[in-house]
């Protein structure tokens with residue numbers, strides 16, 4: 117068996133040093149909690165926020181006035197809030213301004229324009245603005261420095277393979293030390309665990325470049341670890357059956373739609389949407405926010421390509437947009453423009469819709485940030501019932517850290533080395549390394565992608581049904597057995613990727629189980645055998661959890 | 677989008693190896709040597725290695741199929757009669 121290189125004891129272990137994980141670490145450490153962050157890459161640049169972001173949705177009384185409800189309604193009604201719990205969204209809104217002020221104080225520029233709070237992007241004409249424009253290019257470096265200054269231990273290149281638990285509460289984590297190619301295990305036993313591993317990319321065959329798996333909208337290193345590990349540990353997850361799809365430049369998926377100051381145009385030059393006739397930095401074209409499938413729908417009608425046209429915007433707005441691309445971490449796109457001679461004043465860029473990934477599909481948390489598994493907290497894109505994205509990760513990460521700081525002393529530390537789970541997982545991962553020959557991890561990932569795309573595809577162009585989903589489940593389970601029997605890794609990097617594939621397989625299985633239970637059509641979940649939308653489900657959320665070794669899919673009311 | 681390191685400029689500090697979110701470089705980097713790009717197909721074109729390299733020694737190669745597809749904006753608007 118692969119060796120255990122160290123065993124660590126702490127009050128809180130954070131899985132994933134992204135935005136949510138670092139914010140939880142900082143707020144818990146401020147209250148004297150001992151914190152260890154396990155990060156598979158390096159917190160200075162890891163995760164979806166590693167390059168920067170530029171929109172932070174929030175409620176600022178000095179800008180929005182004293183009525184929080186107006187902004188709350190805007191988020192719930194117009195900004196894909198429909199699958200979230202109102203109670204948690206409200207709590208998020210209340211806390212958001214204090215986090216904006218903290219970030220400004222720590223050195224993330226929340227007022228890049230004239231030293232004022234400016235709201236724009238993803239904005240409907242005549243509606244309240246909820247997206248604060250900021251410059252997040254250095255956000256990960258700033259948060260890392262802040263965490264370190266408070267004594268947080270950050271273990272970079274430590275990929276978490278399993279959340280450890282005894283069936284009643286979270287107890288720690290089993291990690292892989294991937295800072296050297298020779299793999300070894302690291303055990304962490306703790307009073308509380310914070311899950312902040314981000315979204316689940318690489319589930320479906322990439323729509324943009326089917327041959328290239330890492331051309332994804334959000335970080336391809338976020339591979340459903342938290343979703344799968346929390347699920348296996350018995351926590352409840354929600355919204356798995358409702359696909360979400362992003363859009364951006366057609367063959368290059370790392371894009372920030374909200375930063376573009378554009379009008380969407382048909383190839384004959386006419387406008388696609390009815391919303392505006394001139395784009396400015398205040399109000400750009402909202403067509404694809406309202407009509408999420410516009411690119412696919414028009415391709416199927418033969419009316420594509422749809423172009424993003426910035427050629428008619430004012431020079432000042434153009435300069436703003438270029439600056440905002442940088443704040444948002446789109447510097448490789450800027451380099452591309454330079455190298456390939458792309459000038460957005462002269463050329464309109466084709467956009468397309470991508471494969472589904474997880475945004476607002478994931479672990480269920482309470483208003484205090486705790487999951488249904490005691491001692492396990494979660495925040496950010498791994499969470500399903502309140503919006504993640506940058507602000508959701510930052511604010512709820514903070515809320516989790518605060519509550520952990522208040523409560524961690526109530527829980528004791530238990531040794532994890534002797535748990536059956538720990539032993540079984542270490543033996544399993546070691547076996548992948550020790551076998552003489554076998555299949556590379558990519559084959560398992562491609563297999564999963566083709567199964568999910570074919571049997572649990574997302575609309576508008578793909579449909580689901582009882583027969584498709586049942587066959588898909590059978591195929592996926594067979595693939596998992598093949599992977600267990602034949603996958604071979606040769607170093608820590610490959611072991612990390614293989615573990616990702618096993619997590620993604622569990623996520624895929626859960627997607628199909630939930631999709632089979634939702635016997636209606638809603639959004640991109642198109643059930644050909646149930647072509648109607650059931651109004652009785654409007655205020656419900658579907659969940660999945662494991663009880664006594666079996667999956668249970670159910671439905672609950674939204675938390676008001 | 678594989679990174680390409682300029683061997684003349686690189687001082688082998690290892691920062692790119694450390695910070696890459698996808699572990700594209702060989703993790704067993706020996707100090708003062710030029711890092712090895714081991715997993716180019718796992719690059720997310722996040723640009724961190726380009727931005728953070730103290731010697732500006734890293735460049736990203738754009739794969740041919742990561743095209744930004746375009747049309748001439750003046751012609752587009754001419755069609756619409758602007």
Ligand SMILES: Cc1cc2nc3c(=O)[nH]c(=O)nc-3n(C[C@H](O)[C@H](O)[C@H](O)COP(=O)(O)OP(=O)(O)OC[C@H]3O[C@@H](n4cnc5c(N)ncnc54)[C@H](O)[C@@H]3O)c2cc1C
Nearest residue numbers: 132134135136156162163164170171276314496497505506
């Ligand atoms: C180019 C770009 C622009 C964006 N712009 C905006 C914007 O303007 N506004 C906005 O709201 N959102 C934006 N987003 C989305 C935003 O970055 C994410 O929603 C946000 O980072 C989520 O935070 P998180 O903490 O949940 O996850 P992340 O920040 O992605 O962090 C997850 C962390 O977990 C680590 N990890 C994963 N699995 C494991 C494991 N098994 N073991 C150990 N570590 C693990 C990852 O390496 C990563 O560091 C943008 C995203 C991109 C890619």
Ligand code: SF4
Nearest residue numbers: 686687689690692729
């Ligand atoms: S960061 Fe730059 S100088 Fe340092 S090892 Fe990488 S390429 Fe070389």
Ligand code: SF4
Nearest residue numbers: 696719720722723725
């Ligand atoms: S661009 Fe990003 S993902 Fe690619 S090698 Fe550089 S740091 Fe790694």
